[in-house]
Amino acid sequence: MAQIADLTAVELLQHYRRKALSPVEVARDALARKALHEPAINVFCGGAEEDALVMARASEARWSKGEPCGPLDGVPATIKDNIAVKGWTNFKGSAVTSKAPADEDAPAVARMREAGAVFLGKTCMPEFGWKGLGDSPLTGITRNPWKLDRTPGGSSSGGAGCAALNIGCIHLGTDGAGSIRIPGAFTGVFGIKASYGRVPAHPISVMGFLAHVGPLTRTVEDAALALSVIAQPDHRDMTAMTTPPPDYRIGLADGVRGLRIAWSPRLGYVKTVDSDVARLTENAARRFAELGATVEEADPGFTDPLETLVTLWSAGAALALAPFGAEERARMDPGLVAVAEHGAKVGGPAYADAFLYQRNALATRMAEFHTRYDLLLTPTLATTAFEAGRLTPADGRFGDDWIAWTPFSYPFNITQQPAATVPCGLSDEGLPVGLQIVGPYGADALVLRAARAFESAFGWETISAPRP
Incomplete structure (x- = not known):
């Protein structure tokens, strides 16, 4: 039998059904690897190991009777530090937030708990998730398992590090300008x-x-399983869909034959892309033709929507920091404080223009583009993982603003489309590179299907321990 550390969520469930493994064995193994690797990578920031074991024992009891409570019963998982878990503190990567435990689960956490997942802990993030890096005043620097002097990206930095080492199988993150895709690309996970x-x-x-x-x-199939669970409706979110999701595992292996796919190496405006990233992502995009798709180079036809992002992002940061005074702000990440101060100056009409008109114009342009192309492929990022603790690479090629090296991610937060990152090779330095797959709004199953087709045909490298 394969080592527990190598098993996916889907494989663990198969072992539970055959009684070849128990959820308690799996939880203990994951917690042991957490203790072993945590000093090197610094990916956890909260939770309680005894809670994990209690959940695992309850799962074991259900499996012993052949009565699992849901599709994640006994699957180890982690939760990002800005997503509420009842009874655990929600630090949000900050030393100045309330230390009171959350009194209820966030919707995705509630669905995972109902489905039987075992929570290993909360994972690190930058303060309030304001940047695409993995350091905060609360927890210090989170490191990339592929090379410990490099950043794992962010803001879902801890979850990505856990996924890279398979410390748990499902890692819940958030993405406001690329915060799932950025660390996914830097750490070689989906x-x-x-x-x-x-x-x-x-x-x-x-x-x-x-x-x-x-x-x-680590795998597309595990993500499809997780998404089928966490996408269930919840009345607490008035902006969310009210219809149940499909089972995203159905049709996952249907491939991409006959699809029309656009490959855009620079989105028409990106000036700087590292040579390794350009080479590996183009090779990956062209390989979709080997899988039966029609692949053409084509740009969507919009200009860089950075100003729209900055208006919305900085105003959000201002709202997040509104409860905190000068003494508390002095203990915060100076970069976050600067963004919030900028956002406080954003006027109502400017915000409404970005929120209503600019956002809608970009979404309409992409909807028109998808009448010609089923999917869009781009690099996920413009670079590979650089030195931990920095906003940008030391050589200055991206200036001093972190958003400069992630120009491919944030447009699709503005348009609200589904977007994923798949590992597509290693740079000459041995660092992962990601290919981004973007679909029309609502075409989540199609994005997963394309990612699974690439994974099935070409695969990607994984690691089992941090590399110095």
């Missing part, structure tokens, strides 16, 4: 943000309609 509203959230993010909840996993 990550997807479904169409906005497909996964309910509560309380709603200060980033509003930019912010998505979704899974980071």
Whole structure:
């Protein structure tokens, strides 16, 4: 039998059915690997190991009677630190937030609990998720398992690090400008943000309609399983879909034959892309033709929507920091404080213009583009993982603003479309590179199907321990 550390969620469930493994064995193994690797990578920030064992024992009892409570029964999982877990503190990566335990589960957490998942702990993130990196004043620097002096990206940094080492199988994250896809690409794992509203959230993010909840996993099949659970409706989110999701595992293996796929290496405006990223993502995009799709190079035809993002993002940061005074802000990440101060100056008409007109114009352009193409492929990021603790690479090629090296991710938060990252190879330095797959709004199953087709045909490398 394979080592527990190598098993996916789907494989664990098969072992439970055959009584070849128990959820308690699996939980103990995951907690042991957490203790072993945590000093090197710093991915956990809260939770209680005894809670995990209690959940595992309850799952074991259900499986012993042949009565699992749901499709995740006994599957180990982690939760990002800005998603509420009842009884656990929701730090949000900050040393100044309330330490009181949450009094209820967030919708996705509630669905996972109902489905029998075993919660290993809360995972690290930058303060209030304001940037695509993995450090915060609360927990310090989270490191990339592929190379410990590099960032894992963010803001779902801890979950991505756990996924890379398979410390748990399903890792719940959030994505407001790329925060699932960025660390997914930097750490060589799969990550997807479904169409906005497909996964309910509560309380709603200060980033509003930019912010998505979704899974980071080692395999596409595990993500499809997770999304089928967490996308169930919840009355607490008035912006969420009220219809149940499909079972995303159905049709997952149907492939991409006959699809029309656009490959856009620079979205028509991106100036700087590292050579390894350009080479590996183009090779990956062209391989979809080997799978039976028609692949053409085509740009969607919009200009960089950075100003729209900054208006919405900074105003959200201002709202997040509104309860905190000067003494508390002095203990916060200075970059977050600067963004919030900028956002406080955004006027109502400017925000409404970005929220209503600019956002709608971009979404309409992409809807028109998808009348010609079923899917859009781009690099996920413009670079591979760089030095941990920095906002941008030290050589200055992206300037000093972190958003400059992730120009491919945030447009599709503005449009609210489903977007995923799949590992597509290693750079000359041995660091993962991600290919982004974008679908029309509502076409979450199609994005998963394309990702699974690529994974099945070409696969990707994994690691079992941090690399120095």
